[in-house]
Amino acid sequence: MSLRDQKSFLSNIHPFELLTEEQMDKCIRHMDIAYYPKDEVLITPENIPNHFFVIIKGIVHEYKEDEILVDYHYQDSFDANSLIYGKTNNSFKVYEDLICYEIEKTIFLELIENNDGFKNFFLNNLVNKFQTLKDKEYASELSSFMIAKVEDTILHPPCIVEKGTKLIDAIDKSMQYETSTIIVKFDTHKYGIITDSLLKIKVLLEGRDLSIPVEEIAISPILTVNLDDYLFEALTLLIKKNIKRVGVVNNEGEIQGTLEQIDVLSHFANHTYVVDSKIKNARTLKDLKEASGELVDTVKTLNAKGVKVHHISNLIGQLNTKVYKKIYKFVVPEELQNNACLIVMGSEGRNEQIIKTDQDNALVVKDGTDVEQYRPYMQQITETLIDFGYPPCEGNIMVSNPFWCKTVNDYKKDTARWIEAPDMQNYMDLAIFFDSFAVAGDKELLINLKDDLFNKLHDKDVFMAYFARATLTFDTPSTVANFMTKTYNIDIKKTGVFPIVQGIRSLSLRERIRETTTVKRIKILQQKKILEAEMANELLEAFDVLNTLRLKAHLQKIQDSKKINNEIDTHSLGKIERDLLKDSFKIVNNFKKFITYVFKIDKIS
Incomplete structure (x- = not known):
């Protein structure tokens, strides 16, 4: 391999691209290619190496006693810690014939001493390494909002009045339109504008009568943009002219609406504002369905901007x-609405369902109210949600199921049964219910049920141990090699996301924490000193990585018109994603050990 090839190879491996030209040249001059056969032991606590290893071909396993901690593949490097600290508790053994670069120890330590970026990567804690790798992975992604068109954002219906209209009549019409902007039509394709500020200046301060014709105070012509114009161009015009709104015209020059500066700024800051406005302004189920249909595009936009997954899921x-x-x-008669509470549960209740995967919802009805009168409306709600693109729950956890549509007292009987006669189904029902969140109706009904649940769990340590044991239900790979070499796909929800969710849910249930989102629960548990800061931060980073990879896989399946599931193709991962996944699994496995210790799971049968 030529010097140019060596330089190109190293430059593609973080953090070697941070080296100066001189440092890179020196590194290459003191670097050799080495070969080691399968089963060769490279590093042990008794044998500290004199080189830093960078893999060209082959696989190396890192062991702690007999347990594989990490596997190293193409472009992976090791072991900085033993060189920096002069000791290690682990062993490194060749699993598949190894060809690698060996950088002399003295040169490696010299690079750490003289290059802050290089030094920070190897000396930072795991959380900082996570952030560094994620910044590098996503910094170059194109933000799709830069190519958004005017028609992609919210437009306000135009309040148009003809030339000659009395000002008082125009103001009355604007109130019907719920707008402060009046468009005056002078002629075909010729418009003027009247705003609140103009009314203050030209009418109130000048003492004019409201019976004057609108053209006497209208500013003409109104500045406009086309529906096909880029939104960024509209923003440029608003800033350049120092105005708060522009008219929007079609290709024939006819006014289609007005575009407000605040809407444009909101779009660039957060595309959800557009969908939020459409949901708010929906007058029929048809309008609402159209607005709901834009949620996936919103997810794509936010993801392209590099917004963290938990922020996306929250929005x-x-x-x-x-x-x-x-x-x-729209569905439930007004007289019935406040005698019940519509709740979402599971991932929806935790604000962690990003793509519409399935429904988890229920209805809590006030005691003394006839539940039967709600059943046809609950069936309609389920059918409406299916029509909106929310698939039915395979476990039938939906308001149309009588089991999830009953009175407060009936739910209290259920929670008592879940606790006193525990089995796997009861554990899962309790877990789903504990994550419930009120979305409509009388929210006090759910608060009442949560209070009752917490009271029932007092001194129920054995039950909590069994409940927490679900954290261990699915195996989490100890190394990426566990699945990289055996299969292409892995269920990232079962192996990574669920153990964090269930473990944190168990701690939150024991601590009577009402918050439902996993991220906020972790932060509250840290504040309560249940989780050490380091573990809390590691869990937050791992949870973000796992859900980011999960979302990426979901969006790819949507693009390929495939059924959404939680499997990721491990062979499609880039090196940085593989490193992030590797460290995330390490954190999940450590968390499982923590949960086992805290709840004394090893003491129960």
Whole structure:
């Protein structure tokens, strides 16, 4: 391999691209290619190496006693810690014939001493390494909002009045349109504008009568943009002219609406504002369905911007809540609405369902109210949600199921049964219910049920141990090699996401924490000193990585018109994604050990 090839190879491996030209040249001059056969032991606690290894071909396993901790593949490097600290507790053994670069120890330590970026990567804790790798992985992604068109954002219906209209009549019409902007039509394709500020200046301050014709104060012509113009161009015009709104015209020059500066700024800051406005303004189920249909595009936009997954899920969760609330309002008669509470549960209740995967919802009815009168409306809600693109729950956890549509007292009987006669189904029902969140109706009904649940769990340590044991239900790979060499696909929800969710849910249930989102629960548990800061931060980073990879796989399946599931193709992962996944699994396995210790799971049968 030529010097140029060596330089190109190293430059593609973080953090070697941070080296200066001189440092890179020196590194290459003191670097050799080495070969080691399968089963060769490279590093042990008794044998500290004199080189830093960078793999060209082959696989190396890192062991702690007999347990494989990490596997190293093409472009992976090791072991900085033993060189920096002069000791290690682990062993490194060749699993598949190894060809690698060996960089002399003295040169490696010299690079750490003289290059802050290089030094920070190897000396940072795991959380900082996570952030560094994620920044590198996603920094170059193109933000799709830069190519958004005017028609992609929210447009306000135009309040148009003809030339000669009395000002008082124009103001009355604007109030009907719920707008402060009046468009005056002078002639074909020729328009003027009257705003609130103009009314203050030209009418109130000048003492004019409201019976004057609108053209006497209208500013003409109104500045306009075309529906096909880029939104960024509209923003440029608004800033350049120092105005708050522009008219929007079609290709024939006819006014289609007005575009407000605040809407444009909101679009660039957060595309959810557009969908939020459409949901808010929906007057029928048809309008609401159209707005709901844009949620996937919103997810794509936010993901392209590099917005963290838990922020995306929180925003989408809020939008979903508004959709549910509107459906409840449209479907359930007004006189019945406040005698019940519509709740979402599971991932929806935790604000962690990003793509519409399935429904988890229920209805809590006030004691003394006839539940039967709600059943036909609950069936309609389920059918409406299916029509909106929310698939039915395979476990039938939906308001149309009588089991999930009953009175407060009936739910209290269920929670008592779940606790006193525990089995796997009861554990899962309790877990789903504990994550419930009120979206419409009388929210006090759910608060009452949560209070009752917490009271029932007092001094139920054995039950909590069994409940927490579900954290261990699915195996989490100890190394990426566990699945990289055996299969292409892995269920990232079962192996990584679920253990964090269930473990944190168990701790939160024991600590009577009402918050439902996993991220906020972790932060509260840290504040309560249940989780050490380091573990809490590691869990937050791992949870973000796992859900980011999960979302990426979901969006790819949507693009390929495939059924959404939680499997990721491990062979499609880039090196940085593989490193992030590897460290995430390490954190999940450590968390499982923590849960086992805290709840004394090893003491139960």
